[in-house]
Amino acid sequence: MNLRQRVLELARTYRRAQAPLTPARLVDGVGVRLAYGRLPEGRFGAWMPEQNLILLDPQAPPRRQRFTLAHEVMHLLIQQDHDLLSELHEAYAGGELERELEALCNLGAAEMLLPGEVVDAAIARRGQSPRLVLELAEQHKVSEEVAIIAMAERGPVPSLVLVAGGRPLRVYFSARHPRIPDRLPRGLGFRRDDPLVVAVETGLPQKAASRLPNHSQPYWLEAYPKGGRVYGVYKAQLGGGGL
Ligand SMILES: [Zn+2]
The missing domain is CATH 1.10.10.2910 (Arc Repressor Mutant, subunit A)
Structure with a gap:
């Protein structure tokens, strides 16, 4: 083990x-x-x-x-x-x-x-979407950090899950699957045209190929804005990067 x-x-x-x-x-x-x-x-x-x-x-x-x-x-x-x-x-x-x-x-x-089998069942039912951070937190009365850690660990595709907020937009908390090589430091910022920034400024969910400021590999990003924050799931694009 x-x-x-x-x-x-x-x-x-x-x-x-x-x-x-x-x-x-x-x-x-x-x-x-x-x-x-x-x-x-x-x-x-x-x-x-x-x-x-x-x-x-x-x-x-x-x-x-x-x-x-x-x-x-x-x-x-x-x-x-x-x-x-x-x-x-x-x-x-x-x-x-x-x-x-x-x-x-x-x-x-x-x-x-938040037991792993609960998270597995939720991902199987709803997909590993950024809204699931909020749903798991609400349904199981846990902090968003708990839901983010569990989703990054248990997602079917190696991924990084985060919540960001503030102006300019900064990382509040993130967690990564063990096969994602680089961490994302708290407080890290984004370019103004980043889909994560677009999501929080327009209030509209985004789906786009994207990169992370300090990571070399490409990701498929789903971003969901809510209450001045934005929740993101970055799925590693297998075959496209050095995983
Ligand atoms: Zn500690």
Whole structure:
């Protein structure tokens, strides 16, 4: 089993053992306390090993709090799994290790809150469309981040899923299938004629061949604007790029 599959298995096992996943039950299984308080700018939660607690920002939206809490719990579950931890350290180092660990904690957190089979069924029924981010989030009361991570992981074609917003348009959050080689940093901007920008400015969904600012390969983009944000699914064009 590769690292991602093992992290998914950790999350599934924990979900079953701790159900129903109230905040108290989410932290109980890893033996830490839950506390609320201010965090540094741009952070919604943190695991504080010295105090043996997970600190959450009470101002964050409730679904975002739940995702952050599950993410911090994943840090602990991975920390407590010595085989997994040593394999992770063998495979990655430095900044790459940090980014991979964060991506794995996101992946596990999404699986904890939104089971993979639910996402598979939704994709089979509705297709991997950007509207599905909103539908999954609403139907299952999870944050958009959770839906984005799950859709990028489980889509039938390797893809990158994102939400962007603001003026000028910036990436708020993105997740990628393991076969998409490059990540998309938060805060990245787009050209004014990018179909994603067109979607949010006209309020009309877009479907177009497209590229990402820092990626070499071409994609097929479906973009869906809603409430000043735009949701995008970038499917890798197999045969057209270096996948
Ligand atoms: Zn983290």
